[in-house]
Amino acid sequence: MTTTMMKTTARIVVPIILVVALSLLLQGHNLPGGGFIGGVLTTVALALIYVAHGLDYLESGVLDREVESGAGIFQHRTVLAYRKTFVFGLAVVAGSGVAGVSFEEPFLTQAFVIVEDVPIYHEIELTSALVFDVGVYCVVVGGLLTILSVVGGE
Amino acid sequence: MSPQLSVVVAAVGLPFLAAGATPLAARRLGDDTGYAGAAVALTCFALVATQLGRAGTASAAWIPSLDAAVRVTVDGWSLLFALLASGVGVVVFAYSARYMHGEDGLARYYGTLLAFMGSILGVAFAADLVLLFVFWELTSVCSFVLIGHETEDAAAGYSARMAMLVTVGGGLALLVGVLLLSTASRGAFGTATFDLAAMLADGGAMRAALRESGLFVPALALFAVAAGAKSAQVPLHFWLPNAMVAPTPVSAFLHSATMVKVGVYFVGRIRPLFLSPEWTLLFVTVGLATMTVGAVLAVASTDIKQLLAYSTASHLGLMVAGFGFGSALGAEAGVFHLLNHALFKAALFLVAGVVAHQAGTRYIHDLGGLWRGMPFTAGIAAVTGLSMAGVPPFNGFYSKEFLFEAAYGAAAAGGGLAWLLPATAVLASVFTVLYSLRFLSVFFGGRPADLGRIERPHVTLVVFPGVLAVLAGVIGIAPGLAVEAIVGRAVDATVLAPVEVHAGLPDHVTPPVVMSAVAILAGVGAYPFVGRIEDAVETATRTATPVRPNWWYDRLLDGTEATGERLGPVVHNGLLRTYATWVVAVAAGFALLGYLATGAVPLPGTGAGPWVAVDWPGVPPAMALVLAVAAAAGVAVTAASSHVAGVLTLSILGFMIAIFYILASAPDLALTQLLVETLVLLVFLLVLEELPEFYADLEVGRTVRDAALSVAVGGVAFLTVLLAAPQPAAEQTRIARYYVEQAVPAAGGTNVVNVILVDFRGFDTLGELLAVSVAAISVLVLITMRNRGETG
Numbered sequence: 006m007t008t009t010m011m012k013t014t015a016r017i018v019v020p021i022i023l024v025v026a027l028s029l030l031l032q033g034h035n036l037p038g039g040g041f042i043g044g045v046l047t048t049v050a051l052a053l054i055y056v057a058h059g060l061d062y063l064e065s066g067v068l069d070r071e072v073e074s075g076a077g078i079f080q081h082r083t084v085l086a087y088r089k090t091f092v093f094g095l096a097v098v099a100g101s102g103v104a105g106v107s108f109e110e111p112f113l114t115q116a117f118v119i120v121e122d123v124p125i126y127h128e129i130e131l132t133s134a135l136v137f138d139v140g141v142y143c144v145v146v147g148g149l150l151t152i153l154s155v156v157g158g159e
Numbered sequence: 160m161s162p163q164l165s166v167v168v169a170a171v172g173l174p175f176l177a178a179g180a181t182p183l184a185a186r187r188l189g190d191d192t193g194y195a196g197a198a199v200a201l202t203c204f205a206l207v208a209t210q211l212g213r214a215g216t217a218s219a220a221w222i223p224s225l226d227a228a229v230r231v232t233v234d235g236w237s238l239l240f241a242l243l244a245s246g247v248g249v250v251v252f253a254y255s256a257r258y259m260h261g262e263d264g265l266a267r268y269y270g271t272l273l274a275f276m277g278s279i280l281g282v283a284f285a286a287d288l289v290l291l292f293v294f295w296e297l298t299s300v301c302s303f304v305l306i307g308h309e310t311e312d313a314a315a316g317y318s319a320r321m322a323m324l325v326t327v328g329g330g331l332a333l334l335v336g337v338l339l340l341s342t343a344s345r346g347a348f349g350t351a352t353f354d355l356a357a358m359l360a361d362g363g364a365m366r367a368a369l370r371e372s373g374l375f376v377p378a379l380a381l382f383a384v385a386a387g388a389k390s391a392q393v394p395l396h397f398w399l400p401n402a403m404v405a406p407t408p409v410s411a412f413l414h415s416a417t418m419v420k421v422g423v424y425f426v427g428r429i430r431p432l433f434l435s436p437e438w439t440l441l442f443v444t445v446g447l448a449t450m451t452v453g454a455v456l457a458v459a460s461t462d463i464k465q466l467l468a469y470s471t472a473s474h475l476g477l478m479v480a481g482f483g484f485g486s487a488l489g490a491e492a493g494v495f496h497l498l499n500h501a502l503f504k505a506a507l508f509l510v511a512g513v514v515a516h517q518a519g520t521r522y523i524h525d526l527g528g529l530w531r532g533m534p535f536t537a538g539i540a541a542v543t544g545l546s547m548a549g550v551p552p553f554n555g556f557y558s559k560e561f562l563f564e565a566a567y568g569a570a571a572a573g574g575g576l577a578w579l580l581p582a583t584a585v586l587a588s589v590f591t592v593l594y595s596l597r598f599l600s601v602f603f604g605g606r607p608a609d610l611g612r613i614e615r616p617h618v619t620l621v622v623f624p625g626v627l628a629v630l631a632g633v634i635g636i637a638p639g640l641a642v643e644a645i646v647g648r649a650v651d652a653t654v655l656a657p658v659e660v661h662a663g664l665p666d667h668v669t670p671p672v673v674m675s676a677v678a679i680l681a682g683v684g685a686y687p688f689v690g691r692i693e694d695a696v697e698t699a700t701r702t703a704t705p706v707r708p709n710w711w712y713d714r715l716l717d718g719t720e721a722t723g724e725r726l727g728p729v730v731h732n733g734l735l736r737t738y739a740t741w742v743v744a745v746a747a748g749f750a751l752l753g754y755l756a757t758g759a760v761p762l763p764g765t766g767a768g769p770w771v772a773v774d775w776p777g778v779p780p781a782m783a784l785v786l787a788v789a790a791a792a793g794v795a796v797t798a799a800s801s802h803v804a805g806v807l808t809l810s811i812l813g814f815m816i817a818i819f820y821i822l823a824s825a826p827d828l829a830l831t832q833l834l835v836e837t838l839v840l841l842v843f844l845l846v847l848e849e850l851p852e853f854y855a856d857l858e859v860g861r862t863v864r865d866a867a868l869s870v871a872v873g874g875v876a877f878l879t880v881l882l883a884a885p886q887p888a889a890e891q892t893r894i895a896r897y898y899v900e901q902a903v904p905a906a907g908g909t910n911v912v913n914v915i916l917v918d919f920r921g922f923d924t925l926g927e928l929l930a931v932s933v934a935a936i937s938v939l940v941l942i943t944m945r946n947r948g949e950t951g
Contacts, residue, residue: 029830034908037826039916045834052841079943091935098928102921113921117907130907134917137924141917144928148935149838155942157845 015057022050030142034130040138044145051146052153060084060154084154091147097140101133113137162210162233164217167284170206170241171231174199174277181270192269193256200248200276207241207280211645216286216356225289226352232286235648236494240424241283242645243501247416248276250623254509255408257619258516262406268308272412275301279417282424286356288337295333295389295421299326302418306405318401321712325398329388329422336381343369343378355428362432362655379433382425383441390422391472392479393449397709400456400468407512410464415471415504420497423478427493427653430482434655439485443569446480447583449473454590458689459696463511463521463601466594467504470547473591474500480584481562487650487658489565494649495662496558498641502631503543503555507598509624510540513616514601523597528606532613535621537602539628546631548595549588550679554634554641557662559588563671585674592682597689638662744868747875759882769881782822789815802850806843810836827912 030043054062063083064070070082105114117132177199185192210233218230252272259265278301281294300323307319337353344358345351346368352358358365369375386392391399399419403410413419426442453473460466474496481492513536514529515521530537546553549560566581634641642660651657665672685692700707754760760768792811799805813836820829885892891899898919902911906918916924 033910033913034906034917035910037830037910037912039827039910039913041916042827042830042834045831045838049834049837049841052838056841056844079939091932095928095932098925102925113925115906115918115921119907132907134906134908134914134921137917137921138913141924141928144931148931151935152938153842153845155938156842 011057015053019050019053022046022053026050030138031135033138034132034134040141041145043138044142045149047142047146048149048153051150055154055157060158079155081154081158084151084158087147087150087154089147090143091151094140094143094145094147097143098137099140101136101140104133104136160213161215162213162217162231164219164229164231166206166209167217167231167233168219168229170203170245171277171280171284173203173206174273174280178270178273178277181273182266185266185269189265190256190260192265193252193254193259196252196255196269196273197249199273200245200252203276203280204242204245204249207238207245211238214648218286221287222289226350226354227289228287228354229290230286230354230356231284232356233284234652235645235650236424236427236652237283239494239498239645239649240420241280243420243498244276244279244283244417247412247501247505247627250505250509250627251408251412254411254512254620254623255406257617258408258512259406264308264310267304268406271301271304272409275305275413275417279421282421286354288340288353288355291355291425292330292334292337295385295425296327296330298418298421299323299330299389302326302402302413305409305413306402308406308409309404312404315404318398318404322398322402324716325388325395325712329385329395332381332388333385336378336385339374339378339381340365340369343372343374346372359429359432365432366435375433375435376437379435379437379441382429382433383445386422386426386479387445388422389425390419390475390479391449392422392445392476393452393472394708396449396453396472397707397712399472400460400465401709403462403464403468407464407508407515410468411505411508411512414468415508416501419471419475420501423475423482423493423497426479426482427490427497430490430653431655434485439483439569442483443480443580444483446476446478446483447580447587449476450480450587451476451583451590454587454594455696456700457594458590458597459693459700460594461523461693463514463523463526463598464508466523466598467507467511470591470594471500471504473587474504474547476587477559477562481558481565482653484565484569486565486568487654487656488561488568490653491646491650491658491660491662492558492561492565494653495561495641495646495660496555498646499546499554499558499631499634502627502634503546503553506539506543506624506627506631507547509620509627510536510543513620513624516620517613517616518610523601525607525610526601527604527610528602529613530602531606533616533621535625536616539621539624540599540602542628542632542635543624544595544599546635547598548592548679548682549675550592551664551675552635554631554638556635556675557638560665560671560675561662563674567670567674581674585678588675588678589681589685592679593685593689593692596682596686740865740868743872747872750879751875754878754882760878769878772886773881779822782819785815785818785822789819802847806840806847810840813839827910 026043026046029038029046030040031038033039033043051063058066060081060083101115102113105116106112108114115132115134115137117130117134119128119130121128123129177196181192181196184195188195214234216230216232218228221228252269255269255272259268262268275298278294278297282291282298285291285294303319303323306322307315309315340358341351341353344354344365347361347364348357366375369378384395388395399414402414405413430438450473453469453471453476457466457469457473460469478493478496478500481489481496483489484492511521513533514526517533518526518529520526542553546555549555563581563584566584570577570581639662642662646662647660650660751760755762789812792808792815796805796808796812799808813832817829817832817836820826820832898911898915901919902908902914906914908914908918
């Protein structure tokens with residue numbers, strides 16, 4: 006699958022996908038999008054890199070680090086990072102739920118404030134739901150990529 | 160004075176906290192952890208003792224919607240049981256420190272023992288049926304761990320499992336009984352409650368409600384099963400002797416003073432609620448049967464711990480029979496014997512532990528004349544052994560005398576067959592005297608020639624059973640003290656109207672006194688023939704295997720295992736398509752059945768189905784085209800010539816559905832569908848190389864079956880959509896209107912779908928994330944297992 010065509014396509018497409026994914030995540034509250042969709046799209050982008058270049062590429066090609074060979078797929082640094090993302094996401098989701106409790110509101114209660122007079126944007130809406138959505142995003146990205154890379158590694 | 164909730168909660172909670180800290184303490188203290196445990200038990204004892212003299216219930220909210228609460232009841236009965244559990248706990252912990260010297264798994268041992276003590280205290284004080292059930296089951300779980308302490312020993316595993324299965328099985332009966340009581344309480348109080356104290360306080364109304372709903376006898380029977388399993392009543396007594404593989408302090412604690420008393424305690428607790436002719440018939444029969452069977456089997460035992468175990472079952476039968484009698488004397492027998500038995504039996508177990516520790520054997524025929532080597536231990540054994548036999552003036556005599564009086568009273572009142580009751584009680588007592596003498600022969604009988612020199616036991620092994628023996632002796636000399644201190648009030652909690660308890664040596668000849676005399680004399684007279692009796696009993700039990708419950712237990716367990724082994728491969732053949740077939744066929748079948756049963760879909764020819772309401776010509780042409788392409792792709796997948804072609808054709812179907820969502824103005828769904836479709840395609844491309852190129856030739860039968868199933872499932876899904884989708888003309892539902900109206904003011908988002916996901920129904924999203932987590936973890940586990948070469 007690691008053909009030149011695939012690699013070239015990935016090189017052009019992946020950054021665009023990532024930016025779109027991020028915007029989907031951020032605009033989710035008011036426009037189509039959200040944590041789940043953003044997460045799946047990010048997964049698609051990274052999966053595309055994986056298909057085009059293999060699992061080690063993120064380490065060696067992007068981050069310019071040595072790849073330890075010989076260690077199992079579970080100890081692969083990229084997979085470890087995915088797993089951490091996954092756990093981090095779960096923690097964020099749970100934490101954002103507990104945050105509501107600390108204000109004596111029920112678990113998972115969300116709030117929002119609108120900040121006005123911001124240059125360029127004029128007004129920005131800050132929602133606690135975004136934190137929750139980021140957690141969702143991390144769980145989806147981490148979970149799906151862990152599965153993908155471990156299954157792919159087989 | 161009303162009880163102090165905080166003190167009671169502290170007494171119950173402290174052992175659990177200590178159990179949590181035990182691993183650390185055990186590492187630091189080693190063998191001395193036993194003394195730390197004794198300190199905890201002593202603190203609990205002191206906390207419980209502060210409640211002496213108080214009575215009533217106290218509660219704190221727990222699950223208001225079910226009317227389940229942290230309710231505690233303090234009265235003589237609960238205090239007696241709690242004081243016994245914590246008091247014997249002190250002795251057992253302190254004794255363990257020496258006895259378990261150098262053993263492995265001390266942290267597990269002491270931690271579980273502490274948790275066990277907490278659970279017993281919980282059972283004692285719980286006035287809420289849910290709370291009671293929780294602690295009840297906790298005692299079963301803890302005892303499982305403690306009986307199976309020697310994890311390497313197969314016999315210990317077998318016995319632990321047996322105790323667990325029997326007592327937890329009894330616990331399930333308790334659960335059902337609790338639910339029945341709660342259901343019946345609706346009739347008595349208007350609302351369903353789990354408040355046992357309220358039920359007991361208004362016993363008349365509860366009884367009437369139970370009778371009216373026909374639940375009286377079922378609830379009674381279920382509680383009897385629960386108590387019988389826990390308290391080793393015939394025919395569920397067989398786990399108790401097996402449980403003797405546990406370390407001796409565990410046996411002393413669990414199987415004399417606490418665990419097995421839980422059932423008896425509960426019987427005493429619900430006695431005022433259920434006392435009736437049915438109650439008497441059931442418990443007197445079971446109790447006397449257990450008393451006799453236990454005593455006979457104890458005579459035939461050749462292991463001193465086994466002897467004590469059967470004797471325990473026999474004495475538990477005495478208590479249960481006592482509570483079974485309708486007269487207050489019966490309750491007095493049950494309550495007083497609970498105290499007496501705990502004192503002498505715990506001491507006897509500890510003595511047995513000393514014997515095994517010093518002589519290296521528990522086999523009765525190898526032991527004898529030990530009093531020369533260990534005079535103090537022999538003294539303890541004499542006091543407690545004679546107490547077990549029910550010889551005056553030792554404490555066991557008084558409670559047994561109460562039982563005789565109750566049995567004689569019932570017989571005199573009932574006449575006819577009722578005379579069997581005192582006769583059985585006397586017969587059981589003859590055997591009791593016999594096995595008590597047998598036990599004492601270990602100390603005072605002839606010394607076998609091949610018994611080696613016996614070292615004197617360490618003082619810490621003797622002093623704690625000594626304390627119990629002294630207490631038992633004091634009660635024997637002055638039973639009024641115990642009655643005054645607690646037994647009188649405890650009896651009041653188990654009878655309908657308060658009574659005066661009189662315990663003392665008889666000063667004139669009455670029929671019950673004659674019964675006692677007959678039992679003792681017959682027992683002593685039969686002692687020279689004990690060898691022959693033992694052989695006879697052994698032959699009888701060996702030849703009549705089908706009456707042994709243990710045999711049934713083994714048969715049942717082996718049968719279940721064998722059936723499981725046969726059934727497993729049939730149901731679980733490892734082929735994904737088999738599972739898929741069954742799952743979708745059953746789901747579709749049940750859904751269709753549901754629609755037909757509720758009339759949502761009429762039977763053919765009896766009316767118009769939901770598809771009539773659809774405006775078929777009004778479907779927009781674009782949608783029709785997209786769906787037609789999707790359908791065509793669906794058909795084409797089945798005819799695809801290769802995997803790649805199949806996967807690509809399948810994604811045509813997926814993308815068409817995404818376009819359909821766009822046409823139906825659902826951009827979020829469309830986006831998700833597109834992305835998931837892309838991802839699935841990618842995943843497919845990754846794994847495609849691993850799939851076999853060629854499966855097998857198509858079989859016509861299977862193809863037809865699969866095709867029919869596909870059409871059926873598709874049809875049901877179609878019906879479901881038609882039924883679930885709102886009618887075009889219908890108004891928005893209330894909940895839909897609420898979401899649309901509140902999205903901006905309440906959550907500040909204009910994308911209603913996302914607002915529902917993260918704001919209104921965040922909990923659902925959390926659940927979905929858990930599903931993702933479980934899926935990810937399952938994949939990791941499966942692959943790890945395969946890498947390790949496991950196949951299971």
